[in-house]
Amino acid sequence: MSATMAGTGNLPRPLMRVRNLMKHFPLRRRAIGLGRSSVRAVDGISFDVMKGETLGVVGESGCGKSTMARVLMQLIRQDSGEVVFDGRTVGDRTLPLQAFRRQAQMVFQDSYASLNPRMTIEDSIAFGPIVHGTTPAKALDRSHALLARVGLAPARFAGRYPHELSGGQRQRVNIARALAVEPQLVILDEAVSALDKSVEAQVLNLLEDLKRELALTYLFISHDLNVVRYLCDRVIVMYLGQVVEIGPAAEVFDSPRHPYTKALLRSVPSGDPLRRLDAPPLSGDPPNPIEPPSGCRFHPRCVVAQPVCSRAVPSLTDCGDRHAVACLRWQSGSGYSPASDIGGLPPIRTVEVSHA
Amino acid sequence: MPDANLPLSPPAVMLRDLHVSFTMPGKQINAVNGVDLLLRQGEVVALIGESGSGKSVTLRAIMRLLDERGTCMSGTLSVNGKDVLGMSSRALAAMRGKDVAMVFQEPLLALDPAYTIGNQIAETIRRHERITARDAAARALALFEKVCIPSPQRRLAAYPHELSGGMRQRAMIALALACHPKVLLADEPTTALDATVQIQILLLLRELQRDLGLSVIFVTHDIAAAVEVADRIAVMYAGRIVEEGSTRALISAPRHPYTIALLNSRRHAAEQRGTRLETIGGAPPDLAALPPGCAFAARCSRATDDCRAAQPLAFDVEPDHRVRCIHTGMTAATARI
Numbered sequence: 001m002s003a004t005m006a007g008t009g010n011l012p013r014p015l016m017r018v019r020n021l022m023k024h025f026p027l028r029r030r031a032i033g034l035g036r037s038s039v040r041a042v043d044g045i046s047f048d049v050m051k052g053e054t055l056g057v058v059g060e061s062g063c064g065k066s067t068m069a070r071v072l073m074q075l076i077r078q079d080s081g082e083v084v085f086d087g088r089t090v091g092d093r094t095l096p097l098q099a100f101r102r103q104a105q106m107v108f109q110d111s112y113a114s115l116n117p118r119m120t121i122e123d124s125i126a127f128g129p130i131v132h133g134t135t136p137a138k139a140l141d142r143s144h145a146l147l148a149r150v151g152l153a154p155a156r157f158a159g160r161y162p163h164e165l166s167g168g169q170r171q172r173v174n175i176a177r178a179l180a181v182e183p184q185l186v187i188l189d190e191a192v193s194a195l196d197k198s199v200e201a202q203v204l205n206l207l208e209d210l211k212r213e214l215a216l217t218y219l220f221i222s223h224d225l226n227v228v229r230y231l232c233d234r235v236i237v238m239y240l241g242q243v244v245e246i247g248p249a250a251e252v253f254d255s256p257r258h259p260y261t262k263a264l265l266r267s268v269p270s271g272d273p274l275r276r277l278d279a280p281p282l283s284g285d286p287p288n289p290i291e292p293p294s295g296c297r298f299h300p301r302c303v304v305a306q307p308v309c310s311r312a313v314p315s316l317t318d319c320g321d322r323h324a325v326a327c328l329r330w331q332s333g334s335g336y337s338p339a340s341d342i343g344g345l346p347p348i349r350t351v352e353v354s355h356a
Numbered sequence: 357m358p359d360a361n362l363p364l365s366p367p368a369v370m371l372r373d374l375h376v377s378f379t380m381p382g383k384q385i386n387a388v389n390g391v392d393l394l395l396r397q398g399e400v401v402a403l404i405g406e407s408g409s410g411k412s413v414t415l416r417a418i419m420r421l422l423d424e425r426g427t428c429m430s431g432t433l434s435v436n437g438k439d440v441l442g443m444s445s446r447a448l449a450a451m452r453g454k455d456v457a458m459v460f461q462e463p464l465l466a467l468d469p470a471y472t473i474g475n476q477i478a479e480t481i482r483r484h485e486r487i488t489a490r491d492a493a494a495r496a497l498a499l500f501e502k503v504c505i506p507s508p509q510r511r512l513a514a515y516p517h518e519l520s521g522g523m524r525q526r527a528m529i530a531l532a533l534a535c536h537p538k539v540l541l542a543d544e545p546t547t548a549l550d551a552t553v554q555i556q557i558l559l560l561l562r563e564l565q566r567d568l569g570l571s572v573i574f575v576t577h578d579i580a581a582a583v584e585v586a587d588r589i590a591v592m593y594a595g596r597i598v599e600e601g602s603t604r605a606l607i608s609a610p611r612h613p614y615t616i617a618l619l620n621s622r623r624h625a626a627e628q629r630g631t632r633l634e635t636i637g638g639a640p641p642d643l644a645a646l647p648p649g650c651a652f653a654a655r656c657s658r659a660t661d662d663c664r665a666a667q668p669l670a671f672d673v674e675p676d677h678r679v680r681c682i683h684t685g686m687t688a689a690t691a692r693i
Contacts, residue, residue, distance in 0.1 A: 060550040061521070166639060167407075196406040196577065198636040201621040205632055223550060230633070267551040269558070269580035273603045276584055280556040284506075285520040 014048035015185060015217050016072070016104075021045045021081035023064075023071050027290065039289050041067040042078070043241035046316075049185065054211065054218040056232030056249065058225060058264070060286045064241040065221045069189045072219070073106050086184075102132055105178035109190035111170035115162040121173045122147065122158040128181045139180075146176035150206060168199035172206065179210065187219045192227065204231060225268050229253050234322075237261045240289050240297045243316060247323030257325040259305075260298045296328060308335040366437030368539045368571030369395035369418060374431035376410070376417050376595075383644040387413040389595035390431070392670070393573075395539070400565055400572040402582035402603075404618075405592035408640055411575045414592070415541050418573070419456055420448055435539060454484045457532035461544035463524040467516040473527045474512030480534045499530040503560060522553035529560065533568070540565070540572045546581055558584045579619065583607060588676075591615045594641050594651035597670070601677035611679040613656045650681070658683045 022045075024038040041064045049055050057065050071078045074090060074097055085103060088095035105128075108114040115124055125146055126139035134142070144154040150172040162170055171191060178186050188207070192200045204227065211218060222228050228235060228249070235252045237245040237260065245258040256262045266281035282301055287293060293300050299309040312334055314326045328336040376388035388410045395401050403411045416422050417429060420440060433440045435456055443451065460466040468476055477499060478492035487495075493512075500508035503526040516524060525545060532540060542561065546554040562585045565572050576582050582589055583603055590600040591612065599612040610616045620634040638655040641647060650668050653659040662682060670680045 060552060168639070197618065197621050198406065199639075201633040201635040202637075205635060208632070225551065264552060267555045269555065269578075269584045271580035271583050271607070273583050273607055277555060277559065280552070280559055282552040283556065285522045285553055286550070 012050040012053070015051040015086060016049040016219075017084040018048070018072065019046050019082050019084070021068065021071060021083070022079045023067055023076065024079055037290055040241050040292060041289060042071060043292075044081075045238075045241075045243055046081075047236060047243060047246060049217060049219055050234075051184075052215060052217055053233040054220055054231055056228035056235040057219065057221040057238060058223065058228055058235060059238035060264075061223065062240075062286050062289060063238040064289070065238055066189055068238075069106065069187050069219070069221055073104060073187060074100065075106075098132075102181045103183050104185040104187065105181060105183040106187040106189060107171070107174045107178050107191040109193055111167055111174055111194065112162055114174055115170060115177075117162055120159050120161055121152075121165070122154070124162075124173065125177045125180050128177060132181055142180060143176070146179055147173075149210070150176045151202075152176075166199075168195055168203060171195060171203055175203075175206070175210070179214065182214075183216075185217045185219065187221070189221045190223065191220075193222060193224060200227070207231070225253075225265060237264070240287065240292050242297065243326065244298065245323075245325045246316070247325075248321065251321055251323045257319055257323070257330055258298075258327050259302045259329075263301075263303075296326075304329065306336055308337075365397050366434070367394050368397050368399070368436060369393065369573065370432065370434045371414070371418075372432035374414065374417060374433055375429065376413050376422065377428045379426045379428065380644075385643045386646055387595055387643060388417065389646065391592075391595070391597055393590060393597065393600075395571050395573055397538070397571055398569050399588065400562075400574060400586045402574045402576060402586035402589045403592060404576055404579055404582050404589060406577060406640060408594075408643065409592040410595035411577075411592045412543055413595075415458070415543050415573060415575050418541060419452055419458060421458070450484070453480055453532075453537065454535045455537055456539040456541060457535070457537040458541040458543060459525075459528050459532050459545045461547050463521075463528040464516055466528060467524070467531070469516055472513050472515055473519075473531070477512075477531050477534050480531060484535045495534070496530070499533060500527070502533070502564070503527070503530045505530070521549055522556060525549065525553075525557050526560065529557075529564070533564065536568075538569075538571060540570045542572060542574045544576055545574075547576065547578065554581065555584070561585055579607075591618070594646060595643065596651065596680065597678075598652065598680045599678070600670075605674070605677045609677075611673055611677070611684045612652075612681045613658055613683070614652045 021042055023042040024040050026038045045068060059065055070076050072083055083090040085095060085100055090100045091097060122140060122143045125143035126136065129139040129142055130136055144158060147154045147157060152169060152172055165173065192203050195203060210216060220228065220232055232249045234247065235249045236243055237252065237258065239260050245252060245256065245261045252261060253265065256265055263282040284301055287300065295310040295312055296314050299305040302309065309328055312328055314328045314331055314334065316324045316326045317331045318324050319330050328334040371391050371393040374388055374391040378385040378387060391414055403414065405411045418433065418435065418440065429441060435451065467473065474493065474496050477496040478489060481487060481492045481495055496512055497508055500512060505511050505523060505526050511519065511523065519527060546557045549557060558581060564570065574582065574585055586603050588601065589603050589606045590597045591614065593614050599606065599610065599615045606615065610619055617634065617636045621636060636655050641651050641654065647653065647664065649664040649666055653663040668680045668682045670678045673679050673684055
């Protein structure tokens with residue numbers, strides 16, 4: 001039994017269900033003769049966030065991670081699909097936006113831009129609770145308690161402005177502010193990416209502690225695969241607005257199924273001078289989400305692609321152990337011929353380093 | 357012929373006791389506080405450290421890119437044997453791009469948005485060499501092929517904003533290599549890129565370095581990226597190099613407590629899910645008010661009064677592995693790598 005459910009004690013139940021989420025951004029200029037084109041940022045995404053888990057989301061820039069986070073928070077409205085929180089559809093009469101945002105909060109990457117420069121940090125943290133009906137005096141008390149909890153002594157820090165803090169301290173303030181309305185779900189969008197490694201480790205430890213104490217659920221979006229592996233119970237791998245693989249972190253990292261996930265994992269430098277990479281696992285930049293490739297969107301960069309991959313669209317297929325992958329190779333009856341498959345990617349080639 | 361023993365060519369870059377400070381209203385920021393660094397010909401040295409450690413300032417100092425007003429530089433700084441600190445602005449302009457070139461972190465800011473990339477490369481070549489526009493354009497095309505940009509002819513006519521991030525960084529490397537510099541300075545060239553693109557650029561840099569025999573200083577905060585390309589690594593903290601050695605020695609047997617902590621703090625992947633990460637408590641020191649002793653002492657678990665009293669000297673723990681710590685004997689015994 002892994003540590004997946006540690007802390008909840010109960011059977012896992014979904015806190016948030018995302019169904020067929022779609023968000024296309026129309027482009028103003030359109031080519032003559034063509035229909036109106038759009039950036040297909042989020043293109044049919046479905047998954048569940050279990051209560052008490054940390055769900056990681058990884059993928060290259062432009063794959064729609066941040067757009068998805070913003071749609072989940074309803075900072076932008078989806079074109080279609082629905083988000084169900086704790087059994088109630090977000091935006092419905094049963095769960096209006098204000099009530100939902102008490103339950104779900106977000107921490108952004110840019111710690112400075114996400115704080116009001118003209119408000120002291122104690123006021124920034126107290127702002128949310130006041131909006132939700134707490135008296136200002138109580139909200140300020142809670143603000144001080146939270147500042148202390150995230151490691152910023154209120155006596156020293158409460159009256160400071162954002163520019164008087166370091167990046168790590170500001171991100172602690174943002175975390176405190178997110179927690180001020182006592183949410184169940186916190187969406188962390190590249191929340192530690194701008195921090196130095198030593199500071200990042202401190203903030204990651206803080207996030208782990210808070211999660212345990214307050215029984216929080218995290219949706220952790222990051223491009224840093226090492227951090228995701230350390231922090232997350234389950235992982236979603238996104239490519240061009242779609243989910244290509246989802247499963248327990250240990251499964252996805254140790255036995256990735258999708259060729260994209262494999263290439264992504266191999267692209268991370270090992271940090272070991274004896275295991276340097278010899279050739280990049282993936283060539284080229286991610287393609288344009290305006291006109292994504294036909295069939296499987298990864299096929300132009302895929303080393304095991306077959307002709308069928310440019311025609312058939314793979315669907316997320318269960319491959320056991322709560323692990324699902326959207327690849328024709330893993331989909332029986334898809335027309336992908338495993339006979340010609342030479343067993344996936346070529347082995348990692350490493351080079352010996354010469355020290356003269 | 358034992359040419360390895362003949363000191364024929366001067367070192368690509370030599371820094372001796374380099375100090376750089378910035379005068380701000382009411383205070384002085386001591387960004388670089390006595391850096392000694394030797395970059396041999398054909399060698400790749402990675403300068404690693406956290407923000408504010410002085411790594412980028414050191415790099416910019418080599419090309420004298422820091423604003424002369426309010427910047428105070430002292431020490432010795434030479435490139436290919438030529439003293440840079442004493443150069444006239446004319447000599448500097450002749451050196452920049454020709455002898456030394458730099459690759460910046462954010463090509464979108466470093467490239468001129470109003471000119472096509474082909475024009476910018478051709479302009480650089482014609483600034484340094486007597487060559488026709490047509491020949492310069494042909495050189496630009498060859499450079500784009502060298503850095504593996506697909507459909508190079510079309511890309512040369514593109515403006516910087518029309519290219520993807522990885523392509524822009526390749527274009528920037530092509531621009532840096534336009535006049536065949538022997539020394540390449542790379543300031544966080546892959547930090548803004550995705551992992552899949554980062555490894556492509558790292559491998560491209562390594563390949564170009566080997567093919568062209570470049571001497572490279574590679575500044576990064578990402579140790580793993582440094583390991584991928586560097587022959588030697590120098591770790592900076594509060595404007596000083598606290599440890600320097602061959603990549604293998606530094607990774608497998610780090611001696612300075614800061615290096616050890618840095619290596620431990622990035623070891624997420626190996627950690628068991630749920631175990632706490634080792635952190636370095638506290639924050640880097642204020643560069644306007646540096647302590648008299650070791651700058652890391654305030655965050656170091658092994659710090660003693662001796663550490664706080666005086667600046668520890670750098671000494672060789674083994675050939676080509678220097679450390680600035682008076683407790684290295686102890687750290688070697690307890691380092692777990």
